[in-house]
Amino acid sequence: MNDGIDGEFPFLDDVFLVVVFLRAIKLSERAKIGILLRN
Known part of the structure; x- marks a missing residue:
């Protein structure tokens, strides 16, 4: 079973x-x- 990228590089x-x-x-x-600067 080969999951592609997941199989090779978990x-x-x-x-x-x-x-x-x-x-x-x-x-x-x-x-x-941003919120602090607005207030």
Whole structure:
């Protein structure tokens, strides 16, 4: 059974999730700063 990329590089999914998670944190931090600056 070959799942393609997932089968050969299972760690890529983890890396992708980490990148998405870090981007979400950056966006939330920017949103907080934006809200603080508006007030």
